[in-house]
Amino acid sequence: MDHKKLYIKTTLILAVFTIVEVMISYIDMPRLHQIGLLLGFAVSKIVLVAYVYMHLYYESHTLRKLLFIPIPLVVFFLVALAYDAQFNWIIQ
Structure with missing residues (x-):
């Protein structure tokens, strides 16, 4: 695919x-639920921009996988920390 078409x-x-x-x-x-959806879209946008x-887009599959392994780990740790912290304003 042409670079210009890909960027558009x-x-x-x-x-x-x-x-x-x-x-x-x-x-x-x-x-x-709003926060979960917004985080999902934010992560999708981050992955798309990085990709x-x-x-x-032009790298090998192995390199792509190595670069995107930390993203689910960060999301996992953020969710784990959110349950541990006192975020009463989120649930209201």
Whole structure:
């Protein structure tokens, strides 16, 4: 795929994700569900940006896997710490 087309496609996907994130913030749902959805979209955007703009699109599968292993680990530790901390404002 041509670089220009790839960047335009990536920009459009990021714009759609951002619009969905803003829409989620206005939906009446429990705060914990909103935070989970927003974190999911944020991680998806981070992975997409790293994949395209760091040119991981052209790297081997092994290198891509090695670079994305820390992302689920960070999410896991953040969730584990959130249960340990006193975040009463999240659940309200």
